[in-house]
Amino acid sequence: MNKKFLDLGYQPLANEYLKNFRSNQIKYKLKIYFDTLSKMVSISKRIPSQKMFNSKYPYRSSMSRTMRNSFKNLAAEIKKRFNPKIILEIGSNDGTLISNFNRNKAIGVEPCKNLANITKKMKYTTYDEYWDFGLARKLKRKYKSIDLIYSANTLTHISNLSNVFKSINHLLSKNGILIIEDPSLLECIKKSSYDQFYNEHIYIFSAISLKLLLKKFNLEIFDIKTLSTHGGSLRYYIKRNHNTDIAISSTVKKQLKKETKYGLNKYTTYKLFSRKVIKSKKHLLSILNKIKKNKKKVIGYGATAKVVTVLNYCNIDKNLISYFTDTTPEKINNFIPGKNIKILKYNKDILRKYDYAFLGAWNFKDEIFKKESEFIKRGGKFITHVPKPRII
Numbered sequence: 527m528n529k530k531f532l533d534l535g536y537q538p539l540a541n542e543y544l545k546n547f548r549s550n551q552i553k554y555k556l557k558i559y560f561d562t563l564s565k566m567v568s569i570s571k572r573i574p575s576q577k578m579f580n581s582k583y584p585y586r587s588s589m590s591r592t593m594r595n596s597f598k599n600l601a602a603e604i605k606k607r608f609n610p611k612i613i614l615e616i617g618s619n620d621g622t623l624i625s626n627f628n629r630n631k632a633i634g635v636e637p638c639k640n641l642a643n644i645t646k647k648m649k650y651t652t653y654d655e656y657w658d659f660g661l662a663r664k665l666k667r668k669y670k671s672i673d674l675i676y677s678a679n680t681l682t683h684i685s686n687l688s689n690v691f692k693s694i695n696h697l698l699s700k701n702g703i704l705i706i707e708d709p710s711l712l713e714c715i716k717k718s719s720y721d722q723f724y725n726e727h728i729y730i731f732s733a734i735s736l737k738l739l740l741k742k743f744n745l746e747i748f749d750i751k752t753l754s755t756h757g758g759s760l761r762y763y764i765k766r767n768h769n770t771d772i773a774i775s776s777t778v779k780k781q782l783k784k785e786t787k788y789g790l791n792k793y794t795t796y797k798l799f800s801r802k803v804i805k806s807k808k809h810l811l812s813i814l815n816k817i818k819k820n821k822k823k824v825i826g827y828g829a830t831a832k833v834v835t836v837l838n839y840c841n842i843d844k845n846l847i848s849y850f851t852d853t854t855p856e857k858i859n860n861f862i863p864g865k866n867i868k869i870l871k872y873n874k875d876i877l878r879k880y881d882y883a884f885l886g887a888w889n890f891k892d893e894i895f896k897k898e899s900e901f902i903k904r905g906g907k908f909i910t911h912v913p914k915p916r917i918i
């Protein structure tokens with residue numbers, strides 16, 4: 527049974543940036559559910575992929591050093607550990623991962639044409655299509671089978687998970703490996719990072735729910751790595767369950783045990799989380815209001831998809847955070863979705879006029895702190911809402 531545990535109000539599409547602020551930008555109700563049978567956490571309203579992932583999609587993986595390094599290290603690991611003839615990436619974005627492979631050894635699938643064009647220009651074979659059974663069939667006709675399929679932060683964005691895994695099953699070779707990585711539900715719940723919920727994130731996987739889902743497709747997890755990326759992610763290594771050549775690592779049992787101990791299999795855990803979220807909102811607003819009263823100025827750092835949830839849920843506008851700054855060309859000079867806060871182009875002096883910087887990209891805190899040592903030296907402070915609202 528699907529049971530609601532959190533209501534995040536009305537939310538615009540997290541990556542729909544407007545050149546001019548419009549108070550009537552379309553918003554959708556964002557409610558979060560836990561399914562007591564499948565143990566899956568998901569959002570209620572499903573927006574058609576074409577509305578969210580199109581030729582204007584602004585998110586680029588290459589915008590942070592952390593992600594560039596993470597993908598570089600993963601590519602080295604894939605070559606050493608699995609040595610695939612060819613790797614297919616579902617959701618190849620701007621090629622941050624596949625560019626670590628030779629051009630004849632990597633294929634991208636990226637429905638956002640603006641991003642697909644980047645990897646096409648780099649001469650990587652790129653299918654600018656949505657991942658579905660039709661595409662899997664087309665690829666099978668061409669490549670027969672693929673021995674390594676990889677996907678980061680993409681499968682959880684597709685509503686029809688049965689179609690997703692049926693299509694992977696169709697294309698993956700007999701002893702093929704599937705590697706996927708996504709934000710960890712355990713980390714999200716532990717850190718009260720309710721901002722992992724937005725319209726693009728239809729599901730947040732736990733090892734518990736993913737294991738149950740994969741079973742239906744005769745697939746199983748044989749290794750799990752914990753990653754610090756995106757506020758705490760899990761990388762799942764998956765094989766066909768008939769492939770007994772690969773042993774199941776103890777990491778799988780460990781993660782399942784950790785999640786069960788925390789109560790991710792129980793509805794009550796999620797109700798508790800939702801109470802923490804309500805407190806978090808009040809606390810963040812009180813910090814920002816106090817700063818405003820003291821006539822100090824705040825800029826937002828990193829116009830993430832996540833921060834759109836925070837600003838719209840807490841109803842924070844330019845009275846509390848004057849501007850945001852970001853390095854992504856597609857976001858600059860646009861407004862934060864749903865809010866009249868403008869995004870300014872990042873430059874190294876941008877924090878000078880501000881007393882506080884609110885971390886929209888809290889998941890890159892270490893990278894940002896290193897970069898902004900001058901701001902910190904002259905007494906500038908950061909504000910974060912994760913795991914609890916506070917000034918750092």
Ligand code: JHZ
Pocket residue numbers: 585589590591679680726727756827828829830831832833851852853854857872887889890893894897
């Ligand atoms: P970042 C996106 O989420 C959307 P977002 C998507 N749905 C998803 O699942 C994850 O990615 C993977 C900027 N920045 O990575 C760049 C600076 O300006 O947390 C980005 O706009 N300066 C696909 O948007 C943003 O912050 C910096 O120094 O929540 C980071 O976005 C750094 C480090 C980042 O993903």
